Amino acid sequence: MSAEPQTPAKLQVDLHVKYIQSLNTKQDDLEYWLSEHLRVQGIYWGLNTLDMMDHLDALPRDDLIKYICSCQHENGGFGGHIGHDPHIQNTLSALQVLVTLNALDSIDTDKVVRYVASKQNDDGSFRGDDWGEVDTRFCYIALSICSLLKRLDAINVDKCVEWILKCRNYDGGFGNQPGAESHSGQIFCCVNALAIAGALHHVDRDLLGWWLCERQVKNGGLNGRPEKLEDVCYSWWVLSSLATIDRLQWINADKLTAFILSSQDLEDGGISDRPGDMVDVFHTNFGVTGLSLLKYPGLKAVDPVYCMPQYIIDSLGLPRLHQCNK
């Protein structure tokens, strides 16, 4: 095998479209069953990728809407699949799918707002469901849902900001709860939650920007914390955080682009966490949205705060909370 660096392949749009289309047909794979609890999230990842690549019509719109609606519970929350308990994580994905398909009127959005609002704790944090898990991820999810539905009034935004700031660490980053280690995924959630809340001034942009750009390793990929392995999904978590705080140029774009492109499956489509590993729709979405932030040609512009195409956020009448995509 040649040790010479190869020219990275281009983005295999057609292959990725086929890969996403094939996902629901793989009912002979154990993997299909073992991921049923996140089927709704998977649909968002797949649909978002398709829209970014301008192939939104590659999945059957009406079937998707019907399926998503069947995952909604009486209390307004969505389960990960039919018959699965509601959780705010799936609720956000469901909403993102319906917004993308211009089908928000298929559901009772007031119920969704009431469901999310009922998950806020006294200290301002959010639990994911009534099992009670608390995490900064859920603050972002709650704010994102209420923002997309223009109902930020339904939750206590200030109290939420207060709690998020307790999760800010000595290195400028954020963890999943007060005191927890800074982690790129949690940073994405906290920075963009603060953006939605109009509270970005609490972020030390140079300090955090430095921590974030230090995630880039020799091969161009990004990791989630110091000394950990690079992973394509951090192309999104890290990059979008940098975009929101206006320091996207602190990353070497060419090297990261090459890293993402070399993580594609050039035969069957899809993108994996790093070159050579098995693909999945999660990494496919974040690889493509990452490439869009890096201005890879042929992709729609993405809104770093919402991880959805910019045109959708614009058409909802929501303000751009970042300086990209001018």
Add this chain to the structure above:
Amino acid sequence: MQDGHYASNPAWADVQPIPQDDGANPLVPIAYSREYSEAMDYFRAVSRTNEKSQRVLELTAHIIDMNPAHYTIWQYRQSLLDALKVDLEEELNFIDELAEDKAKNYQIWHHRQVVVEKLGDGSREIPFINQIIEEGSKNYHAWSYRQWVIQKFDLWKDELAYVEDNLRIDVRNNSAWNHRYFVVFSHPGHGVNQATIDREIEFAKKMIKIAPNNCSSWNYLLGVIRTTGYPVENLTPFLEDLKNGNIQSPYLLSTEIQVYEAVAKKENRSVDEKALEDISVSAGIAE
């Protein structure tokens, strides 16, 4: 086709399993996913009648073992703990076993926290977490859960020593550095005095000398300085020391810049251009 594990079990004969109804997409279960889909068919049936029994407890354990991220099953199991008055120490044993190869799963950790909260006893937790960290020294859930445990059960005493052990094994373990900060600066009722701040700064400097290109120790040093208001320019002798030892490190250079900026700010002037130029040359940025 042979009857499945539950279909052939007389203890489950009274239950009519409910197959997956995907709505638009009919299911086609194939042999090697059959164990899972059969268990789920039985779960659907018993959760519909809200059955709370020992056999359902075992069923949830079976499904969790195959798919530990299935949060709906975990929630149902939690309701069973209360309904059946399950021995919570036994439940901890169940989690101990699962965690052996599923230590990066969110649900296991949340379930453990729920059980320990009900038990009101944290005596097993530090040994449990130690075991997990030994297998995976940066397991995010383990360190985060550890913080909850030491706060809840007032188990701060041995933590600084634990952090030092971990840093001795791997000075680059960012999770351990973060935990150190937590243990030193977030202990309620234990205010931080100048002696502690000095100790932490000296510790960070010592670790930097051991591994000058380790960003975690630099981040710690600068984090402590910033959050305690320690004047960064007081680091100048230490930075000189490193330079005299021919240490090459981007963190050294960036700290030098921070010192210049801090001094310039205090003296109410702009940064010495020549100084910045020297640093840029060292960094290989300029000619």
